[in-house]
Amino acid sequence: MNALPPALDKLATLLSRLPGVGKRSAMRWAFHILGEPSTYAESLARALGELFEHVGFCERCHALAEDALCAVCQDGTRERTVCVVESAQDVIAIEQTGSYHGLYHVLHGVLAPLKGVGPDKLRLDGFEARLRDVDAVEVILATSTDVEGEATALYLGQRLGPTGVAVTRIATGIPMGGDLEYLDQSTLARALAGRRAMD
Amino acid sequence: MNALPPALDKLATLLSRLPGVGKRSAMRWAFHILGEPSTYAESLARALGELFEHVGFCERCHALAEDALCAVCQDGTRERTVCVVESAQDVIAIEQTGSYHGLYHVLHGVLAPLKGVGPDKLRLDGFEARLRDVDAVEVILATSTDVEGEATALYLGQRLGPTGVAVTRIATGIPMGGDLEYLDQSTLARALAGRRAMD
Numbered sequence: 001m002n003a004l005p006p007a008l009d010k011l012a013t014l015l016s017r018l019p020g021v022g023k024r025s026a027m028r029w030a031f032h033i034l035g036e037p038s039t040y041a042e043s044l045a046r047a048l049g050e051l052f053e054h055v056g057f058c059e060r061c062h063a064l065a066e067d068a069l070c071a072v073c074q075d076g077t078r079e080r081t082v083c084v085v086e087s088a089q090d091v092i093a094i095e096q097t098g099s100y101h102g103l104y105h106v107l108h109g110v111l112a113p114l115k116g117v118g119p120d121k122l123r124l125d126g127f128e129a130r131l132r133d134v135d136a137v138e139v140i141l142a143t144s145t146d147v148e149g150e151a152t153a154l155y156l157g158q159r160l161g162p163t164g165v166a167v168t169r170i171a172t173g174i175p176m177g178g179d180l181e182y183l184d185q186s187t188l189a190r191a192l193a194g195r196r197a198m199d
Numbered sequence: 200m201n202a203l204p205p206a207l208d209k210l211a212t213l214l215s216r217l218p219g220v221g222k223r224s225a226m227r228w229a230f231h232i233l234g235e236p237s238t239y240a241e242s243l244a245r246a247l248g249e250l251f252e253h254v255g256f257c258e259r260c261h262a263l264a265e266d267a268l269c270a271v272c273q274d275g276t277r278e279r280t281v282c283v284v285e286s287a288q289d290v291i292a293i294e295q296t297g298s299y300h301g302l303y304h305v306l307h308g309v310l311a312p313l314k315g316v317g318p319d320k321l322r323l324d325g326f327e328a329r330l331r332d333v334d335a336v337e338v339i340l341a342t343s344t345d346v347e348g349e350a351t352a353l354y355l356g357q358r359l360g361p362t363g364v365a366v367t368r369i370a371t372g373i374p375m376g377g378d379l380e381y382l383d384q385s386t387l388a389r390a391l392a393g394r395r396a397m398d
Contacts, residue, residue, distance in 0.1 A: 004263070004291050005253060005254045005263050005264070005265050006253075006265075007246070007249050007250050007252075007253035007254050007265075008250065008254055008263065010246050010249075011243075011246040011247065011250055014239070014242055014243045014246050015243070017239070018228045018231060018232075019227065019228070019231050020224070020227075021228075025219070027288075028218065028219075029217045029218070029220075030250075031286075031287070031288050032217060032218050033217075033247070033250065034250060034251075034254060034263075038251045040213075040216070041247040041248070041250055041251060042247075042248075043213055044210075044213045044214070044244075044247050045243075045244040045245075045247040045248050046244075047206070047209050047210040047213050048210065048232070048240040048241075048243055048244040048247075049240070049241075049244050050206050050209075051206050051207065051210055051229075051232065051233060051240055052233075052237045052240060053206070054204060054205075054206035055204045055206050055207055055233060064203070064204050064207065064233075065204070066204050066205075066206075087230075088230070089226075089230050092203050
């Protein structure tokens with residue numbers, strides 16, 4: 001006999017659609033939620049409902065925004081550099097470092113010819129015009145260092161050449177705390193090639 | 200600048216309260232939900248809302264139930280054995296084996312004197328009366344094999360002695376596919392002590 005109430009099964013099935021979540025964890029959480037005071041399930045349901053109501057994307061840089069423009073674009077004091085990233089999460093990660101004070105541009109993807117993702121699928125409409133509008137002095141390409149991210153950076157480097165704006169690529173090398181012995185060859189080769197004079 | 204919209208942060212904070220979920224996974228899921236069509240968030244919110252509306256506990260055996268009685272208690276064809284388990288999840292796990300055809304009794308806890316959980320905190324009110332009502336021929340104690348589960352089984356074994364109903368304990372031993380070499384000593388000792396004649 002299937003002793004599992006459909007309402008519980010349905011919740012577990014929906015939770016198991018989250019990335020990296022299996023049916024077993026999802027079921028455990030469904031039971032956990034049922035065991036908590038019902039206010040927890042109510043808060044969660046409300047937070048889900050309010051998510052799309054309150055969060056959208058900045059019409060200028062395509063980062064997360066609660067208004068038409070994101071907090072960074074609304075801030076007139078940011079430096080005139082534009083950091084190009086793949087996703088809105090990347091903006092948050094960089095902001096959390098507290099070491100970047102310029103603007104962003106979120107591509108919402110990377111070039112992936114095999115999956116049919118060409119430059120037209122990225123948020124690049126009017127990108128050059130935006131660089132002129134903000135009078136950008138530098139574009140920092142901060143896409144991933146995997147094949148697709150590298151290809152995207154290469155493409156943007158070539159495309160932005162005629163604009164005359166300085167184009168840089170975020171550094172690749174040994175991560176902080178990294179042990180040379182366990183590093184993959186390509187990272188090590190890149191780190192050697194990218195060596196800098198000691199201050 | 201904190202570029203994280205409060206609505207997203209709130210959802211991630213609530214998700215991170217699920218057991219075994221860290222802030223990082225919770226944040227990843229919040230972004231994932233935002234990236235999905237809004238129908239997913241809506242379905243999830245609805246499933247959460249319906250959970251408490253549709254799922255409660257059986258007034259007879261305290262397993263999960265959508266009505267006053269659970270599906271097992273409503274089924275007149277079940278055998279007259281009562282399997283005592285710690286939680287409602289255990290009922291579902293045993294039902295899924297398809298090898299048990301009797302009734303259940305969910306304690307909703309185990310004895311834990313150090314945490315102040317005595318027999319009065321378990322769902323044992325009227326348990327003996329229930330055994331008489333269903334004319335039980337056997338009580339199977341299927342609490343966990345940890346210290347608290349064992350203590351609970353011991354307590355119930357003693358308490359049920361005067362009822363005259365046969366009381367058994369679920370077998371402890373080597374799990375199927377288990378390798379003796381890697382088993383802990385207490386499991387191995389139990390498995391030896393519980394050896395059976397070959398058929």
